Structure formats: C-alpha cells, structure tokens
Amino acid sequence: MRDSDWVIPPTTLAWLEAVPRERAVAMLIRHSVRADLAPNEVGYTLPITDDGHRLARELGTKLRGRLRAVHASPLLRTVQTGERLAEGAGLADEVSPDRMLGDPGVFVVDDRADATWRSLGHEGVMRRLVEGREILPGCADADAAARALAKHMLAASKRTPGIHAFVTHDSLITATCARLLGEPLTPADWPGYLEAAFFWEEGDGVHVRYRDRRRTLPEPLVDLTEAHVVALARREVGATLGLDCPARFFLAGGVFKTLLTGKPPRDLDIWAATPSDRALVEARLVERGAERLPERPYTQAFRMRGREIEVSLQTEPSVLEERLAGFDLALSSIGAEHSPTDQWRAVVHPLARASASKRQVLLLDELRNWKHALSSLVRLRRYAMELGFEARASDEQRLWALFDQQPPEMRHGMIERFRASASFDPVLAELASRRP
Template sequence: MTEGKWRIPPSVLRLLDRAPDDRAVVVLLRHSVRDHLPEGDAGYVLPITDIGRQLALELGGLLRGRLRTLHASPLVRCVQTAQALAEGAGANVAVVPNRLLGDPGVFVLDGRRAWANWKQLGHEGVMRHLVTEAVALSGMARPDEAARFLVHSMLVAAANRPGLHVFVTHDSLVTATAARLLDKPLGSDDWPWYLEGAFFWMAEDGVHSAYREDEAVRPGPLCGLATGDVLEFARREIAATVGFDTGARFFLAGGAFKSLLTGRPPRDLDLWATSEHDRALLIDALRACGARIAGPRMFADAFEVAGRVVEIPHKTEPDTLAERLARFDIGLSAVGVEHRPDGEWSVMVHPIALESAVRREVRLLKPLVNWKYALATLERMRRYAVELGFSVPREEEAEVWRVFEAQDAELRAALIERYRRTGAGGFGIMEEVACRFQ
C-alpha cells in the first residue's frame, strides 16, 4: 500500500467480523503509520503520523463495545497506537506495557547483538530466518519457542474474558508469530500492513490462529517443560536481568519455570553461583544493569531489576546442576539451566517435574532433603497448586505430615519456629498444626 492511501487492512475487517464473540480473542496488531526509518536506525523514538492516529481512531471505533484490554510494546509508536484505539473505542481501558512485545522482547533478547543480524542479513534476511529456521540468531530467541510463549502469555493475560484483547507491536513480531502458529513460512508479501494483525483464541480443540486468509488449530498446551521451552525461558530472563556477558558460571533453577505453565511472569529468579568469584560477577552484572537492593532475605541477596526480583543465594554449592536440583523438595522446582562463561547452556528437568506437569499435580521429591523446613514445603505446595490450577495429592501432603509427626516434641517445636521465620504464612498451615497437636 502506498503512502497517502493508507486504510484499515481488509483482513482485519474480515477477521473482526468472524472472531467469536463468546471467546477471549487476542489480536497481535502492528502499530499504525509512522514515517520512514532513518538509514541505519531502528527508529525507536519514531511516533505515529497524523494519518496514523486518524486510522487508529477509526479502527478503535470498530472495536467499540468489544475492546476489553490493551497492551503495547514500550516504544512510543505502539503506545500511541494503543491510546488512539482506546479513544476511538470510547473505552476507559489503560494501556499495559508489555516488554515481550518490544525490542528487546520475546524474539530479541540482546538488542546490541541482535542489531548485528539486521546489519548483516538485512530485514528480509532476519525475517526469513524467523519464519523458517529452528536455531537462534545471535542475541535472539529460538523463533518457534518464542512465538508459542508469546501467544500463551497473551491468552493468559486475556483471562478468558470474552471480547477483544489487543497487543500492539511491530511487523517482525506479527509475521514471525503468525508464521509459527500457522506453520507456514510467510514471505515478504505476507508482512503486515500498518494496523494489520493476527488473531488467536482458545477453543475445545486447541488454539485457533488466523492471519489474512490462513487459519490453523494447534491442539494441546503451547508451552511446557520441554527442553527447548525451558532453555528459551532461561535465556530470556537472564538477558533481561544480568545479561549474557557476566563471565560467570551459574544455574537458574527453581520455581520460576512455572511461568511456562502459567503464562505469567515469575515471582522471582534464583541464580545459584558455583563459586564466590561467580557470585561476585553476578552481583556486579546486576548493578551494571541498574538493579537496586530489594528487601532482606534470610538465605540470599535480593535485587530488583527489569520488573523482577533476582535472588543470589549466599551458598555457592553444590557444583553441578544435577546436585542443585536434587536439593529441592518439590518436583516442579527441580528444573534448571546452567550458563557457562563460554556462552554454552545446558538444561535439566527432573522426571518428577515432567510427571507433575502431565498429571497436573504438585508432587514431592522423596525423601525430603529439607525436612527441617517441611511446613514451608507444604505451604509452597499449596501455593503452587493455586497458581497452576493443579491438585496436591493426599499422599503427598501425608508424607509431609509423616515427616513432621516423626519428630519428638522439641524438634516439632523447632520446625514450627523455623516455619514462622521462613514461611510466607497462609494456606492454613498453622491452623492445621494447632488442630493436629492441640
């Protein structure tokens, strides 16, 4: 479409007509019209034009009564597009910033490294890679895992609320995500116009995807604890918090990987250094990334950065990822990735973690190695179940109580005191203790 003849893309009009009214429909939308990018410039600060605002207002009018939520890449043209959509729709809807939609984001992990790909391959070469290749370019994510995680997280954000949930982003994200979910290598003729987008919604038979004339259904969950998903989650979180150039050997391990199942950001990240030197390198990297000290922790130094709490445990052992995972008590925590100074990565997922995900149950690693914290483990099991919509099998809770009741009165009192110091409180733990030992 030539400049001066911009209009709302016909594919969007058609898909708006056929999008189901009784479902939460996610629209991954390219921002509205902007000026041409300066030569050799990514154009991070370019706003939308006057005609771009007019078109976004017009499209917003077509969303009137159906628009439920708005999300946008932090870049100004995406935020401006979202604001104009809300105004046109007459909707009192706040624009929620979403870093997955930006640069860096779900596909671009390290902007400096990734920009070299655009200089070497050109935009068309990078796009060809994103829609056809399995491996990651330097500073970027593996495309298939990234696309599935993005759609998964958007559908979770929509929270099954019927209506339209619009996520404003850039052409590369729309193209790559649509190509991967449709399983079709979209070419340059398929790149989205301004304000063109891909539509996604959940139904009984799986995730429905629609872009222009193409539609597809993908059964089953989009993300899980498969090796590729775990690795890309770790690379994305590490890039956003400490970066790829720490020079440290460390593990990202623990409950953060539940995000692959929930689609929501992790509560916190535990980065386990394997030596005091590696630990110092991690803390230096956090400070270089602008991290600030978070509240005190009993077993770790905690920092806030990029919307995350990152904890660096005081202990610098064990030395292997397998040993690290063996020291957890809950199967879903026994997931980890090792990062080495040479840039190599390795992934380990405990079989009980995989079993837990398949059975949708919170299961223990037995025997409990941290039995002195049995009550905190029970609280965490119940919290995991609520977060994931899983169950806690009766026999798993019974095992925790068996360990607790096997102690003499003095040790039980010590376990209760330890829980008071380390537990978050809630989930009826102390009430149940009182009932059992009144």
C-alpha cells in the same frame, strides 16, 4: 502513498467478523501509519501520523462492545495506536506496556541483537527469524519464542470473551505467524499498518489466523521440554545478568511455572556453582543496575526490571542434578545451567512432567530437606492455587507426618526455621492446633 489513501486492512476487518465472539481472542496487530524510517533505524520516538491516529480510532469504533483490553510495545507509535483503539472503542482502561511485544520483544534476548540488526539489516534478520534454522546472536530460538508469545497473549486474555489487542511491529507479527503457521512468509506477506493475526483457544487446540492462512495447533503450545526451559532461561538471564555473564550458575525453581501459565515470573532463583561464580553474579547484577536488597535467610536479594532476583549464599552442590534433587516439589525440580559464552543445558525431573500432565502438584519421592517441611507445605498449596492444579491430601498428610513424628525440640526448630523464612501464613495457625 498519501495519508488520505490509507485504509484499515480488509483482512483485519474480515477476521474480526469471522472470529468467535464467545471466545477470548488475542489480536496481534501492527501499529498504525507512521512516517518512513531511515534504513536500519528503529525509530523509538517516531510517532504515528495524523492519519495514523484517525485510522486507529476508526478501527476502535468498530470494536465498541468487544474490545476488552489493550497491550502495547512501549515504543511511542505502538502506545499511541493502542490509545486510539481504546478511545474509539470507548474503553477507559489504560494501555498496558508489554516488552514481549517490543523494546526488546520476544525474539530479542540481549544487547547483542543490535549488532545483529546492523550487520544483517532488517530484512536479513526477518528472513532468518522466519526460517528459524539458527539462533542469531542476541536473539531467541524463533520457534520457542513464537509459542511463548502466543501462550503469553492467551494468558493475559484471562479467558474473558472479546477482543484483546496486542499492538506490536511488523517483524514480530511476521516471525510469530511464520513459526506458528509453519509457512516461509516472504516480504510480500509482511503486515501492513493495522493488519493483524488472531489467536484463540477452542476444544481442539489454539487457532491461528493470518490473511488467508489458518492453522490449529495442539495444546500445550509450550511445555516442559529442554528446549522451552532453555528458551525461558535465556530470556530471563538476558534481561538481567546478560547472556555474556562470565559465571557458571543455575536458574531453577518457580521461574519455570511461566511455561505452564504464560504469565511473567515474579522472581528468579540463582545458584552459583562456586564462591567465585557467586561473586561474579552479584557484581554483574550491580553493574547492570540492580538494587541490592537487605540480605535474607539463605540468599542475597536484588531488584531489577520488575523482578526480584535471589542469589543463594550456598554454592554446594555444584552439579545441577544434585541441586534439583534437594528440592521438594517436582515442579520446582526444573533447572537450566548457564556456562560462559551463552552455553546452556536443561534438566527436567520426570515427576515434573508427570505433575504437569496430571495437573497435580507432586512431591518428590525423597525429601532431603525434610526440616523445611512446613515451607514445603506452603509451596505445595501456593503452586496449586497459582496453577489451578490439585494438591493431593496424601501429600499434605505426608508433610505433616514429617513434622509430627519429630521430638518436641526438633519441631520447635522446624517452626523457628519456618518463621524465619515466611511471613504470616495459615500454616502458623494450623500449628497452634497440633500437639506441642
């Protein structure tokens, strides 16, 4: 096709007219026109053509007054497309790079995916992701990944009415739509340049639109089931330690708030099963480019790819269920166990699911680490603020009671333990008003 023959896909324009203007609408859109790729090539540095620039800018002008933000896969052609969309719409904000959209994208979890693509070819991988019957080497569970991406886009849209563009690649749109629409899309259904799928939340669920297909999915799209816990754990471990890490370890704690918020985790908490496993974990992080940070109380910290990774210095208990039983918040008592050769199992405390359904930050019935009650109080309040959940007054009172009922020397030790693991916090000011 000649450059002059390219047009904005009519389906994109039609849905832009049809989607509700009073809602935050995520537009998952393929990049604009590029030159042809060689077979099985990714084309990391391949730009869009002159006509690709023109078309994306033209689409942007049609979004004037409606385009709120642009996110893009870090590859050149997607970033260029995002820039032209923003330029045409008169949007001053920069394009936000988003690796959920590409390089590697939500359907890829580690480097083994390269060999999978070479072995099966682009169409072969696409067909299997669309079908979702198996988890390919280096790839994610397709159904869980599609749901995670939709949750992520809607969270990034922050309920701000208007169009929020997420510029990506044909494979990602096709696999996402196939899994969420529940239809076996064929190569004839793959998106053209600047063709888009649309997602928004309304009273009855999450609305999905692509070409002439539509579906409304009940919320939550992502929940605290074992499948979603393992899917998130594989994605985070694949990006840091690698799924071929030879150690046995647990990923647990706050990372799984992502399943409720759709926002990327800030840090990862890892517990190795044995001292030798901890040595393997730390060596693997250094080998993969992690920066070792100064040792902290109870943990060795690393920084890698926008994450802080804390590896516990303790390796007991060595059973995931026992480890989780020592936590304080129900929503922290969620974990995934990694065994060598990418084997996983997940454990979700029943109170964690109750906490999510009630939208309350619940304490576990038994607080084994009561000496850290002040830190638990901080976490209780922080989780409530981050999730928009209720922190029950009765739970705060329970934690303060644990502190108040101790003899003076024990309270002093609890305060010093809290100071060692926390920066300034309002809890410190509250302590001053309580009896010595």
